[in-house]
Amino acid sequence: MQNTAEHTANTNVLPPTAKQMAYARKIAGARNLVLPWDVRQDRRALSCWIDQSKQLAAVRDDRPSSKQVAYAEKIARIKRRNIPDECFLNRQLMSRWIDSNGFR
Structure with missing residues (x-):
């Protein structure tokens, strides 16, 4: 008991x-x-x-979407640049990297 x-x-x-x-x-x-x-x-x-x-x-x-990562990787290949590691951890950082490195 x-x-x-x-x-x-x-x-x-x-x-x-x-x-x-x-x-x-x-x-x-x-x-x-x-x-x-x-x-x-x-x-x-x-x-x-x-x-x-x-x-x-x-x-x-808060992590970037798969589409966002794919687009950033496409830009990185074309422009022969590396994506900083911290961008893969934060959606806003990835967005800023895409904006600053994207096609104009």
Whole structure:
């Protein structure tokens, strides 16, 4: 049998709502993330997982698109220039590099 402290702690854990679970599954599916079993059992833990996953997506969304990279690489080949490494990490930097090196 559980001791009193463990039993009290377990009774304070609320299960996630159906909407919360649906949203978490949508995020996990869209971003190829694993939704851990223990997180699925606790409303607060799932809320934290959702917040962290959304922040992770925001970081990923700042990278240049594949079309942007392809266009920059085309310019670099034609003009025989190198694209700075930091441009591959930030959409705005890549855009600025394309603007400054593009065709005029």
